[in-house]
Every structure is written in structure tokens, then in C-alpha cells.
Amino acid sequence: MANFNFKERVIECKIVYYGPGRCGKTTNLEYVFKAFKKTTSGDMVSIDTKGDRTLFFDFLPMGLGKIRGCDVMIQLYTVPGQQKYSSTRKMVLKGVDGVVFVADSLEVRRKANLLSLKDLQGNLKEQGHSIFKLPLIIQYNKRDLAEEGFPILPEDVLERDLNSKLKAPSFAASAVKGTGVWPTLKECMKLTLLELQKELKWAG
Amino acid sequence: MDKKVVFAGALSFISLPDIFQTLGSNNSTGRLQITSQHAPNPGVVYFDKGEPINATMGNTNGLDAIYALFGWSEGRFEFFEEKIKIGRVINNSRMQIILDALRMLDDGLIEKIGPTPLPGEPGAQAAQTKGGKSGALPAIKGPLVDYVYVISEDSFFDGGRIVKEGGHGRWIWVILEGMVDVTRDTSDGTMAVARLGEGCFIGGFAALLRKEAVRTATVTAVGDVQLGVVDADVLSRQYSGLTPDFKKFLISLDGRLRRITDRALELQMKKSGKDAVPAETKPIIKRGSSKEELFTITEGETYVVGQTPKGDIPLLTLKKNDIFGYLPFMDIGHEPRFASILASKDVQVSKLDPETLQKEYDQLSGTFKNLIYNVGSCISATTGLACHLRDVK
Numbered sequence: 200m201a202n203f204n205f206k207e208r209v210i211e212c213k214i215v216y217y218g219p220g221r222c223g224k225t226t227n228l229e230y231v232f233k234a235f236k237k238t239t240s241g242d243m244v245s246i247d248t249k250g251d252r253t254l255f256f257d258f259l260p261m262g263l264g265k266i267r268g269c270d271v272m273i274q275l276y277t278v279p280g281q282q283k284y285s286s287t288r289k290m291v292l293k294g295v296d297g298v299v300f301v302a303d304s305l306e307v308r309r310k311a312n313l314l315s316l317k318d319l320q321g322n323l324k325e326q327g328h329s330i331f332k333l334p335l336i337i338q339y340n341k342r343d344l345a346e347e348g349f350p351i352l353p354e355d356v357l358e359r360d361l362n363s364k365l366k367a368p369s370f371a372a373s374a375v376k377g378t379g380v381w382p383t384l385k386e387c388m389k390l391t392l393l394e395l396q397k398e399l400k401w402a403g
Numbered sequence: 404m405d406k407k408v409v410f411a412g413a414l415s416f417i418s419l420p421d422i423f424q425t426l427g428s429n430n431s432t433g434r435l436q437i438t439s440q441h442a443p444n445p446g447v448v449y450f451d452k453g454e455p456i457n458a459t460m461g462n463t464n465g466l467d468a469i470y471a472l473f474g475w476s477e478g479r480f481e482f483f484e485e486k487i488k489i490g491r492v493i494n495n496s497r498m499q500i501i502l503d504a505l506r507m508l509d510d511g512l513i514e515k516i517g518p519t520p521l522p523g524e525p526g527a528q529a530a531q532t533k534g535g536k537s538g539a540l541p542a543i544k545g546p547l548v549d550y551v552y553v554i555s556e557d558s559f560f561d562g563g564r565i566v567k568e569g570g571h572g573r574w575i576w577v578i579l580e581g582m583v584d585v586t587r588d589t590s591d592g593t594m595a596v597a598r599l600g601e602g603c604f605i606g607g608f609a610a611l612l613r614k615e616a617v618r619t620a621t622v623t624a625v626g627d628v629q630l631g632v633v634d635a636d637v638l639s640r641q642y643s644g645l646t647p648d649f650k651k652f653l654i655s656l657d658g659r660l661r662r663i664t665d666r667a668l669e670l671q672m673k674k675s676g677k678d679a680v681p682a683e684t685k686p687i688i689k690r691g692s693s694k695e696e697l698f699t700i701t702e703g704e705t706y707v708v709g710q711t712p713k714g715d716i717p718l719l720t721l722k723k724n725d726i727f728g729y730l731p732f733m734d735i736g737h738e739p740r741f742a743s744i745l746a747s748k749d750v751q752v753s754k755l756d757p758e759t760l761q762k763e764y765d766q767l768s769g770t771f772k773n774l775i776y777n778v779g780s781c782i783s784a785t786t787g788l789a790c791h792l793r794d795v796k
Contacts, residue, residue, distance in 0.1 A: 204428045211428065244499040246506050253506065255498050279506075287505040290420045 201296050201395055203269070210269045211257075212391055214384070215291055216277045217319045218301035219311035220250045223340040224277040226374035227301060228254045231275065231384060234377065235260070240272070246287075248279035253287060260388060266396065273388060280315060292326050297334040297391035299383055301374075302361055304341045304351040309360065316361055334390035335367040338383045343373035409433070410482040415734060419473055420501045422480060427453040427497045433485050439478030440546035440776055441516045446472040449487050455500060456491040465492045466500070473504035476517030517544075540595055542582050543784045545602025546776050549769035552638065553577065553631035559624040566605060566622040573616045575606035575635050575774075581628035586621045587664070591672045596620055596664050597781060597788075604777045608657045610635060611642045619661060633770060641771055648755055649763050651699060655726040656778050659707075659735070662719040663785045670792035681706055681717070684745035687752075688728065692739040697728035697757045703750030709742040711790040718742060718786060731761040733776060736783030 202211040216224040225245075232243045238259045246253040258273040265271070278284075278291045300319060302312045320330040339357050352360075354371060362369055368386050372379025410425070414437065417425075422435065430453040438445040446460035448469055460468035493500070507513045556579065559565055566572065568588055578601050585597045599605070599622075609616045642650070688694070690710060700723050707718045707727070718737065721727055721744075729739055738744050746752075764772065 202424075202428060206429060241496060242499075244496060244502055246499075246502045248506050249510075253502055255502060284506065284509045286508045287502065290418075290501065290505055293421075 202294065205269075208269045209272050210266055210395070211272050211274055212296040212388075212395065213274045213276065213294055214297045214299065214387055214391060215295050216275070216299045216301055217315070218280070218340075219303055219308060219315040220280055222301045222303040222308070222312075222315075223372075223374040224301050225252050225254050227299070227338070227340075227372075227380050227383070228256070228275055228277055230374055230377050230380045231258065232256055234381070248281065248284055248287065250281050251277070251279045253277055253279050253284075253291075263388065263392065266392070267399070271392065275384075280318065288322060289326075292322055292328075295323075295326070295328065295333070296395065297387045298323075298330075298336070299387050300335065300337045300361070300367075301340050302337060302357055304339050304357065305344065306350040306352055309352060312357070312361060331365065334387060334394050335365065336383055336387040336390070337362050337365070337367050337369040338372045338379065339369065340372045340374050340379075342371045342379075343376055407484060408481045409484045410480075412480060414439075414475060414478045414480055417480075419475070419480075420505065422482075423455065423497055423501055426450050426482065429453065431482065431484065432487060434483045434487070435480060436483065437472060437475065437478050437480045439475050439516065440773065441477065441544070442475065443547055446475070448472070449489050451487050451491070454493075454497055456487070456493050457489045458493070466495065469493070469500055470504050470507060470513055473508055474513040474515045474517075476515065540598045540788065541784075542598045542600035543603055543780050544600050545578065545604070545780070546773045548577055548579060548602050548631065549773055550631070551768070552634040552770045553579075554634045555632045557630040557632060559628045559630065561624055561626050563624040563628070564621065565624060565628075565630070566618050566620070568618055568621040570618045571616065572618060573606070573610040573635055575604055575610050575633040575638070576630040577633055577770075577773075578603050578605070579629040579631045582625040583628060584623050584625050586623065587619075587668060588621070589668055589672060593621075594668055594671050596667065597785060598625065599781075602773070602777075603780075604633070604774055605630070606635075607660065607778060608642075608653050608774070611639045612654070620664075637768075638771060638774070641768060646763060648699075649760060651724055652726050652760060653775070655721070655724065656735075656775070656782070658725065659719060659721075659737075660778055660782050660785070663782055663789060666719055667785050667789040667792060670789055681745065681747075683748060685748070686743055687746045687750075688738045688744040690738070690741065690743040694739065695729045695731070695757055697726065697730070697755040697760070698752040699724065699726050699755055701751045701753055703747045705747070705750060705752075706745045707737050707742050708745055709737070709786060709790060711794050713794045716790055716793050718789065726755065728755075729757055731757045732764045733779040734783070735779045736786045741786075 216227055218224050232239055238261055240257045240259055243256040254277045256275055258275050263271050276291045278288050323330050339354055345351050370379050370383045372383060374380055432451050435448040436445050444461045448455050448458040458468040460471050578599060583599050584595060586593050587596050605622050700721060705721045705727060709716045709718045727744055
């Protein structure tokens with residue numbers, strides 16, 4: 200559940216990028232940070248967690264509107280996948296409002312995607328969330344690698360592998376080039392805010 | 404001086420990252436003070452408009468002090484809203500510090516300071532199986548030794564018997580260095596009950612209650628052990644000055660330790676007589692409840708029922724004059740967070756005020772608090788042992 204800061208009249212939502220190592224989570228966030236430099240508040244925090252970096256920054260998207268007179272600030276995080284970073288993972292996933300699962304399109308990473316998604320389900324459960332209920336977007340990243348001759352999985356295979364039960368909105372992307380990054384995040388923010396409004400109505 | 408506590412609580416409930424984020428999103432300015440029974444000095448973090456600017460912990464300060472504090476899993480925190488005069492030495496953002504500290508914690512670069520994990524908490528199972536080849540139990544960590552009431556020191560060599568089950572005596576020791584094994588004689592031979600580490604006490608409240616107390620277990624040195632003899636007379640006097648409710652609470656706590664130990668032994672001997680949750684009962688406290696209610700039994704019985712991955716496990720029975728519910732100043736790994744309370748049909752209870760007990764607790768000497776804390780850790784560790792024994796059965 201989002202954090203309401205009534206003093207500042209800001210609602211802070213948490214969106215977390217999850218996925219197997221080197222799938223492009225950080226590239227996604229770096230792209231957003233660069234492209235929307237003007238609407239980010241503060242610096243990007245980058246922590247060297249082995250195998251993966253952990254990133255964080257605050258993001259005040261334009262045109263998201265207000266909820267009950269409060270601005271909406273999005274906190275964007277990536278989370279280290281490695282087993283041993285449980286404290287970091289716990290902190291990042293605590294109170295998460297929306298998740299972007301970044302899948303690696305490379306054929307050789309097929310199993311890694313599946314394992315990571317299962318891992319996400321388990322970690323969310325630990326925090327009392329259901330992967331089926333939480334706003335979730337799936338992104339098939341590295342689509343551009345096909346042009347360079349790397350064997351990648353067709354989108355319908357990825358869809359069948361990862362999304363046949365979840366039925367989450369999914370996007371093809373190439374985070375290095377920036378394609379698909381914004382649509383992914385935009386959709387995730389949309390779902391997150393809709394969910395938040397639903398919760399507020401229920402509560403109010 | 405403008406100085407007041409505006410935000411306080413237990414670290415086991417609100418973790419340091421959460422506290423940092425709360426103070427951050429409120430743009431708070433002031434001093435965050437953290438105290439733990441496991442650390443000699445409190446830690447202090449200074450915040451200016453929501454950002455940590457300086458900190459001290461023992462001899463360290465600045466960022467290093469903050470990082471060290473992230474290793475504390477238990478303690479109390481208080482935030483004083485006040486003007487900060489100390490200079491800024493930290494320029495990292497709040498979130499950078501949090502994420503860096505957690506990464507260091509996971510990488511094993513920050514020392515973890517706190518009690519043995521409670522059953523059901525992450526790490527509890529690891530601690531339970533860490534016994535190693537010898538099958539020995541993991542040592543229960545005691546609080547930081549309070550030397551005020553240590554009147555002399557005793558040394559024991561490896562294998563030396565410190566206390567014999569059935570023997571008489573009312574001395575209380577605190578372990579200054581080394582470890583001891585606590586065993587009980589049963590029809591199936593000698594059985595291990597617990598391994599106690601530094602800061603733990605040998606001898607419980609029973610030694611304070613009666614002139615002649617019978618030892619309920621045998622205690623043997625594991626390796627060379629240095630013990631401090633605690634001034635039991637002073638503690639006895641403190642005990643007699645307590646209110647009847649507080650005494651009742653202590654006696655009930657001591658009884659819980661005895662009964663959970665019996666239960667663990669029963670499970671160790673593979674006697675599973677009490678393994679079914681009693682029928683014809685009604686739940687009074689549900690596991691995970693956050694109600695801050697405390698009761699004493701005036702008639703009937705209640706049952707403390709824990710949970711393991713393999714299902715419910717009856718832990719012990721509480722009787723007339725026993726106390727159950729929310730204890731503000733300690734966590735024994737039972738209700739309300741980790742166990743449920745079921746009651747017999749004829750049960751009658753009366754309410755106690757947890758705050759009154761808390762106030763009385765706050766007045767106690769450091770050693771007395773440590774003694775209570777130690778009984779709590781032993782109950783929680785033995786509960787973990789019982790759950791583990793049941794599940795491997």
C-alpha cells in the first residue's frame with residue numbers, strides 16, 4: 200500500500216523491477232532516469248550488489264493527475280535477484296504497489312526467466328502479496344538482439360512460458376535503445392494508480 | 404531546550420530502514436536514539452530535514468556508526484524532535500545509506516547483534532540446525548552483562564559440573580565467558596535442554612522466591628567457562644518490593660520455561676501424548692493478533708498452541724494465576740505473534756494493564772531486566788527446539 204505523506208501532500212507509490220540477472224532491469228531504469236531527468240527528484244542511487252546493481256530513484260511523472268488533492272510520486276527500484284540479498288529484497292518489496300517483470304528474450308535465458316518469476320511469486324508471498332492480484336506488467340526485453348543474429352525466443356513462446364496463467368499486460372522492448380521502456384512503465388503506473396483508487400474507495 | 408520524544412517503539416516491530424524512511428518522508432529534524440540490551444552504548448543518528456547527517460555508536464561515528472546500527476535486530480528507538488547542532492559529516496542520501504547498509508548486511512560485512520531468532524522468524528531454522536556434527540544445540544545469546552551486581556567470579560574447566568539437578572542452592576551466576584550445557588535426567592537417560600552463551604543466567608526466579616530452591620536441571624561447562632556470581636540478596640530484595648501482579652507475571656514466566664522444557668523433553672523421548680490440540684476449546688487469542696491485551700487466569704485452563712510448517716503444535720497448558728497475552732517489553736516467541744491461545748470452556752480470566760507492568764519493568768535494575776530477558780530467550784529457544792523435534796519426528 201502506498202505511503203501517504205499528508206504533510207507534503209504527496210502519495211508515494213513503489214514500483215519494483217524484477218527479473219533474472221542481466222535481463223535489463225537497470226538499463227530500463229537508467230533510461231527512464233535519463234529521459235525524464237527533469238521530473239525526477241534527487242539523484243539515482245546505485246548499489247553494487249554482486250551480479251546485479253540495485254537502483255533507486257524518485258520519479259514525479261507529469262500528467263498522472265492528483266489523488267484526493269495529493270501529488271503522486273513514484274519510487275522506482277530494481278531488486279537484486281541473488282538469494283543472499285534477502286534484507287535488501289525484503290526492504291524493496293515491502294509495501295510494493297506495482298511490479299514490472301523484465302524477461303530476457305535470449306534463448307539461453309529461458310529457464311532463468313521461469314526461475315526468476317517463480318522466485319518473485321515466493322518473495323511477494325512472503326510480504327503477503329499475491330502475484331495474481333498485484334499490478335504486474337511483463338516486458339520481453341532485448342528484442343533488438345535478433346538483428347545482431349543472437350537466437351531469441353519468439354514473443355508467443357515467452358508469452359506461453361511466463362504469461363499463460365498471469366495474463367498480465369506485456370510489452371516487447373529494447374531497453375538499450377529505449378524502445379518499449381516508457382510504455383511498460385506507463386502501463387504499470389496506470390494499473391498501480393487504478394488499484395490505489397480502488398483501495399481508497401473501498402476504504403473511504 | 405526544545406526536546407521531546409515524538410516517535411518511539413521497538414526495532415523488532417519497525418526496522419531501521421522503515422524508521423529512516425518515515426523520518427525522511429516527514430522531513431524530520433532531530434535525534435534518533437537506539438538502545439539495545441546487546442550493545443554497551445546506545446546509537447544516535449542525527450537527522451536534518453529527513454536526511455541523516457551524522458551519527459555516533461560507541462567509538463565510531465558518521466556513516467560507519469549508521470552501518471553498524473543496521474546490524475541491530477532488537478532494541479528500542481526514540482526520536483527526539485530538536486534542533487541539531489552537530490556538524491554534517493554524511494552527504495549520502497537516505498536511500499543510498501539504507502540500500503548500502505542492507506547490501507553490506509547481506510554480504511556479511513556488518514555484525515549482526517541481537518537475540519537468537521524466534522521460532523517462525525527467518526533464520527530460526529538455520530540456528531536450529533546449526534548444531535553441527537555433535538548434534539549440540541545452538542547457544543542462546545544473553546543480554547550484555549551488567550556488572551553492577553557481580554560480586555565475585557568463578558572458573559570452571561571443560562566438563563565441570565556447575566549445578567546438579569535435584570541439588571539445593573540459590574546462587575545465581577551470569578556467564579561472562581564461554582558456554583554451558585543444560586541437561587535433564589529422564590527415564591531415557593540424560594537429555595540436552597539448552598546451551599547457554601555469554602550473558603545468560605544460571606538459576607532463575609525460583610532462586611529468588613524461596614530460601615531453598617531445588618535445581619531443576621544440571622549445568623555443565625562446555626570448554627572453559629568464566630562465571631560471575633550475582634548478588635542474589637539484592638535481587639531478592641528487589642523482588643519482594645514488586646507488586647503482586649508483577650510477581651505473578653514472573654512466576655508464570657518461570658512456569659512457562661519449565662513447562663516448555665518438559666514438552667521439549669517429551670518430544671525428544673518421542674512421547675507424543677499431547678500432540679493433538681485439545682478438543683472442546685474456544686480460541687481467545689489468534690496467532691498474529693496485534694491486540695495489546697494481557698490476562699490472568701482466575702479459573703480453568705488455557706493452551707498455548709504454536710505453529711510449524713507441519714501444522715499446529717500444542718506447546719503448554721496455563722493454569723490458575725498464569726498470565727497470557729501481550730507483553731510490552733519482551734517477546735518469548737509465543738502469543739500473540741507466534742502462538743494462539745485456546746481456552747477450556749470453564750475458563751475465567753481478568754484483565755491486566757500491560758502499561759502498568761511496563762512502568763514497573765522500567766523501574767527495575769539492569770540485572771533484573773536481564774534476568775527476565777534471559778528467561779524469555781530461553782522460552783523462545785526451547786519453543787523452537789520443541790517445534791523442530793516435532794517436525795523431524
